[in-house]
Amino acid sequence: MTxxxxxxxxGVLKWTGIVLIAGVVLLLALRLSLxxxxxxxxxxxxxxxxxxxxxxxVHTTLSxxxxxxxxxxxxxxxxxxxxxxxxxxxxxxxxxRSSHGMTHPHKTISMGDLHVETRASGKETVTxxxxxxxxxxxxxxxxxxxxxxxxxxxxxxxxxxxNDGHLEVALTKPVRRETLGLATIGxxxxxxxxxxAMTVLFLIVAHTIIEAPHFTxxxxxxxxxxxxxxxxxxxxxxxCAATAxxxxxxxxxxxxxxxxxxVVTVLAKLQLNGSQMGQVVHAVVTPISWIDPFxxxxxxxxxxxxxxxxxxxxxxxxxxxxxxxxxxxxxGTLAVLQWRRVxx
Amino acid sequence: MSTIQISNxxxxxxxxxxxxxxxxxxxxxxxxxxLGPNGAGKTTAFKCMLGLARPATGEILYDGQPLVPETFARxxxxxxxxxxxxxxxxxxxxxxxxxxxxxxEPARAVVLLGEFGVDARKRARTLSKGMRTAVMVALAxxxxxxxxxxxxxTAGLDPVNQRHVLSLIINEAARxxxxxxxxxxxxxxxxxxEHIAVMNRGRLVLEGQVDDLKAERKIVxxxxxxxxxTLDGIAGDPRVARIDRTERIxxxxxxxxxxxxxxxxxxxxxxxxxxxxxxxxxxFLYAVxxxxxxxxxxxxxxxx
Numbered sequence: 001m002t003x004x005x006x007x008x009x010x011g012v013l014k015w016t017g018i019v020l021i022a023g024v025v026l027l028l029a030l031r032l033s034l035x036x037x038x039x040x041x042x043x044x045x046x047x048x049x050x051x052x053x054x055x056x057x058v059h060t061t062l063s064x065x066x067x068x069x070x071x072x073x074x075x076x077x078x079x080x081x082x083x084x085x086x087x088x089x090x091x092x093x094x095x096x097r098s099s100h101g102m103t104h105p106h107k108t109i110s111m112g113d114l115h116v117e118t119r120a121s122g123k124e125t126v127t128x129x130x131x132x133x134x135x136x137x138x139x140x141x142x143x144x145x146x147x148x149x150x151x152x153x154x155x156x157x158x159x160x161x162x163n164d165g166h167l168e169v170a171l172t173k174p175v176r177r178e179t180l181g182l183a184t185i186g187x188x189x190x191x192x193x194x195x196x197a198m199t200v201l202f203l204i205v206a207h208t209i210i211e212a213p214h215f216t217x218x219x220x221x222x223x224x225x226x227x228x229x230x231x232x233x234x235x236x237x238x239x240c241a242a243t244a245x246x247x248x249x250x251x252x253x254x255x256x257x258x259x260x261x262x263v264v265t266v267l268a269k270l271q272l273n274g275s276q277m278g279q280v281v282h283a284v285v286t287p288i289s290w291i292d293p294f295x296x297x298x299x300x301x302x303x304x305x306x307x308x309x310x311x312x313x314x315x316x317x318x319x320x321x322x323x324x325x326x327x328x329x330x331x332g333t334l335a336v337l338q339w340r341r342v343x344x
Numbered sequence: 345m346s347t348i349q350i351s352n353x354x355x356x357x358x359x360x361x362x363x364x365x366x367x368x369x370x371x372x373x374x375x376x377x378x379l380g381p382n383g384a385g386k387t388t389a390f391k392c393m394l395g396l397a398r399p400a401t402g403e404i405l406y407d408g409q410p411l412v413p414e415t416f417a418r419x420x421x422x423x424x425x426x427x428x429x430x431x432x433x434x435x436x437x438x439x440x441x442x443x444x445x446x447x448x449e450p451a452r453a454v455v456l457l458g459e460f461g462v463d464a465r466k467r468a469r470t471l472s473k474g475m476r477t478a479v480m481v482a483l484a485x486x487x488x489x490x491x492x493x494x495x496x497x498t499a500g501l502d503p504v505n506q507r508h509v510l511s512l513i514i515n516e517a518a519r520x521x522x523x524x525x526x527x528x529x530x531x532x533x534x535x536x537x538e539h540i541a542v543m544n545r546g547r548l549v550l551e552g553q554v555d556d557l558k559a560e561r562k563i564v565x566x567x568x569x570x571x572x573x574t575l576d577g578i579a580g581d582p583r584v585a586r587i588d589r590t591e592r593i594x595x596x597x598x599x600x601x602x603x604x605x606x607x608x609x610x611x612x613x614x615x616x617x618x619x620x621x622x623x624x625x626x627x628f629l630y631a632v633x634x635x636x637x638x639x640x641x642x643x644x645x646x647x648x
Contacts, residue, residue, distance in 0.1 A: 003440045004429060011431075168427045171396055173444045174417040344396035 001175055002187045004166075005158060009191035012154050016147070016195050020202040027206050046082060046092065049073060089113070089132020089211050098125045113207075113214065134214040138224035144199035145228025145297070151195040152232050153254055155188045156239030159339045160250035167344040181336040185240065192232050223321070227297070230324045234293035235261075237331035244338035261294040268295060293327055296320040347372045348393070348491065348522070353402035355388050362388040363399070364546040370524055370539070372490075375517045377537030377554075378526040379628050385546040386526045387424055390495050394421055406491070417446055420489035424496040424526075426476040428468035434479055435464040438486075445487050453486035456512075460505055474500035485512050492516060494525035498532060510536045534624040542631045550631040554624060561585075561622050561630075562602035566614025568592045576612040578605065586630060597630050 050057055054075035060068045062083075071080040079095040098120050108117045113135040118127045159181070162170040171177065207213040239257060243250040268289035272278025289295040298320070353366040363385040370376050380386045391397035393404050395411050406415050428437060434457065441448045457464055460478035468476060477500050484492055494513070498506040506529070513523045513536050527533050533540060534554065542550040550557070571592055578596065579587055583605060586597040594614060598605045606617050622630075 001444060003436075003443045004432070007432060007436060165425075166427050166429060167396060168394075168421060168423040169429075169440075172394055172416050172419065172421050174413050174415070174446075175444075176413045343398060344391055 001173060001180060002183045004170075005184050005187045008155065008158075008161075009187065009194070012151055013191060013194055013198065016151060016198060020198060024202060024205055024209070027209050031209050046071070046080060049076075049078065049080060052076075085132070089130065092129040092131075094127040094129070096125055096127075098123050113211075132211045132214060134216045136221055137215045137217045138221040140200050140203045141221065141225045141228050143203060144196045145232060147199040148192050148196045148228065148232035149235050152188075152192050152236035153239060153257065155191060156236050156254055156257075157243040157246070157250040158184045158188055159240060159335060159342070160243040160246040163245070163247045163342055164250075167342060171342075171344065177340050178336055181339040182332075185237070185332055185335070188236060189233055192236060193229065196229065196232070227321055227324065230321060230328060231293055231297045234296075234324045234328040234331065237328045237335060238291075238293060240335035241331040241338070244335040245342060261292050264288050264292050265294045290323075291327065293324060296324050296327075347407055348524070349403075349405040349408070350389075350393065351403045351405075353389065353392055353399050353404070355385075355392055355397055355399045355402075361546050363392065363543075366402070366543070366546070366548050368541055368548060368551065370522060372522050373517060373520045374522055374539055375513055375537045376522065376524045377533035377540040378524060378543065379530065379533060379540055380526070380543035381632050383545075384543040384632070386543055387495055388546075389543065390421070390423075390493055390524075390526070393493065394419070418490040420484035420487040420492045422477075422480045422484045422492075422494045422497050424499065426468070426473070426480065428471075428476055428479060430469035431467060433465055433467050434462055434471075437468070437479065437483060438464065441483050441487065447488040449486050449488060452488075453482055456482035456485055459508060472500070474502060474505065477501055478505060481509055481512070485516065490521050492521065492523045492525075494523065496527060497525055498527060498529060506532065530625045530628055540624070542628055544632040550627070557627055558622060558624065560599050561627055562598055563618075563620040563622060563626075564596040564598055564602055564606045564609055565616075565618045565620060566594050566606075566609045566612075567616045568594065568612075568614050573613060576608060578608055578612065581605065581608075 049055055049071055050069075052073055052075075055071050055073040058070045060070070062068055067084040067086075069080075069082040069084070071078075071082070073079075077097045081093045081095075083091045085091065106117075106119050108115070110116075110133070113132050115130045115133040116127065118125060170180065173180065204213055239254060242253050242257070246253070264285050267281055267285040270278075270282070272282045296319075348368075348370040350366060350368045350370075353363050354361070355363040366385070366389055378386050378389070388397060392399045392402070393411075404411060406418075409415075432440075438450050438453045438457075441453070442450050454464065457479065460475070460482060462471070462475055462478055462482070468479070471479065477497065481494070481497050484494065492513075497513075498509050501509065510532055513525060516523050517538075523536075525533075525537075537554055539553055540551070540557070541548055569592070573592075573594075575587070575594070578584055583598050583600045584596050585599050588595045588597075594609070596605060596609065602619050606619055610617050
């Protein structure tokens with residue numbers, strides 16, 4: 001019944017796999033090139049400091065096997081201690097003079113497994129960089145959901161593709177149109193989920209090439225996974241509904257969907273109180289953003305500043321998941337209702 | 345075996361009336377030819393029969409029952425233009441049909457494809473128009489359907505494969521299944537079909553058994569001595585379906601009583617009276633060609 005859709009998914013997943021494998025190969029090449037950089041340290045900043053004429057570099061091995069590199073640069077008043085923990089990553093402490101007018105005596109930034117903490121104490125500032133901190137699995141989920149959105153876009157016009165010269169095949173099968181429509185959507189959602197899983201696998205492999213992956217998995221990660229997958233479903237369903245009655249030119253809809261959805265989301269999020277035109281634009285796009293799945297997607301726990309989620313585009317954080325679920329259902333229903341009425 | 349009953353079918357596209365008041369009964373186990381010039385409404389009628397187009401009015405019954413999804417397990421359809429998925433191989437199309445239709449025989453499809461000379465490993469986009477038609481025909485005949493609806497099933501095929509399709513159609517009827525097909529190759533229809541219907545401008549203009557139509561319909565031809573003559577009331581005879589005049593020559597299309605009409609034409613002054621048999625192409629052309637060329641002749645005849 002949905003054999004053609006399975007073949008389409010096979011094609012999309014094949015190309016997704018090729019792109020991801022190409023990414024792994026590139027990462028591997030990058031990793032190997034960094035290994036032959038001429039130093040046992042891969043960070044360019046540290047390498048630059050290490051090779052500075054005024055620096056004094058001392059390499060030691062601690063009792064637990066940790067390789068420690070100490071760099072003193074009296075000219076720049078910088079003292080750096082690098083503990084190389086091998087596959088467990090690096091811990092880099094940079095001691096330097098405090099700059100005048102520092103407004104944030106304590107600041108932390110986390111992005112994935114990279115954790116940077118800056119503390120100012122008196123005349124000295126200590127910056128600690130940890131390159132392999134345990135990271136939230138939600139970081140992977142967010143990237144996988146992004147790939148899921150792309151795959152959802154590629155698959156997002158199944159009914160329009162049938163309308164484009166194949167209705168005589170699709171609609172003369174001994175099955176109800178509603179059943180066929182729902183099965184097609186179900187198969188495509190399975191394909192999106194498969195792409196999601198492939199991406200997570202790729203990320204684990206890619207991460208392993210650089211260092212040993214350390215995960216934490218909490219309730220927020222589970223929420224983010226569900227949010228991402230439901231968001232993918234809502235996005236895909238919206239494209240289905242937008243194209244279900246089209247015979248041709250559905251590619252235009254798929255092409256403009258991303259920029260349009262992003263523009264709507266961003267304009268609705270921005271505070272445009274400064275000008276009258278801005279207020280009008282805001283008033284127009286805000287209701288549109290309510291039906292835009294992008295408005296409810298964010299990268300929650302994966303990217304934080306001072307412990308707070310950053311980069312969120314959500315308009316109503318506590319309603320994100322139910323809103324995406326409702327959008328998926330409504331758009332899916334609209335798509336199937338249109339599919340019921342198409343004529344060859 | 346299935347009987348198809350079409351009643352008062354009407355389908356419009358905006359202001360265009362594609363099919364109008366079309367009624368037809370297709371008995372089971374027959375080969376039924378649907379003829380008509382381009383734009384006559386044949387394809388639209390087929391689409392309405394299959395639920396691919398929604399008629400404004402009318403009813404289509406299969407064995408007395410309306411079309412339901414399960415009916416498609418008994419129907420095979422070959423559209424007039426290719427509906428193959430360009431990116432799929434022929435073998436994948438076979439697999440698609442195997443999964444969709446419970447009675448589909450992949451082995452028979454492979455045999456038929458081989459007979460048409462189609463390489464199943466090829467993608468549809470690499471096939472010629474004729475080969476695409478051949479693939480659709482092979483897939484349809486491998487379904488073991490009780491009803492085959494074939495819209496131009498020989499389009500683009502070479503003469504050898506056209507003859508092969510006709511053989512398949514005739515064999516299918518011999519197995520007790522119904523075949524409804526359209527074609528512009530009237531010779532093929534005459535060779536294969538037992539019943540025909542002729543559509544013109546969305547309407548059914550002629551229907552019947554091919555042998556009966558040919559037996560009943562004759563041309564009565566006569567030559568008058570001058571260009572001015574009267575037909576002595578012949579034009580008003582209900583058995584005279586049409587009158588064509590070329591200078592002194594008059595041709596009457598009669599649907600019965602050709603001998604009697606010939607005698608009346610002779611009495612009106614015509615000489616060289618001949619009664620001519622019609623082939624299906626003649627019958628078709630008389631059914632669909634415009635009547636305005638004969639209007640003045642009919643008027644003269646009526647005034648006589």
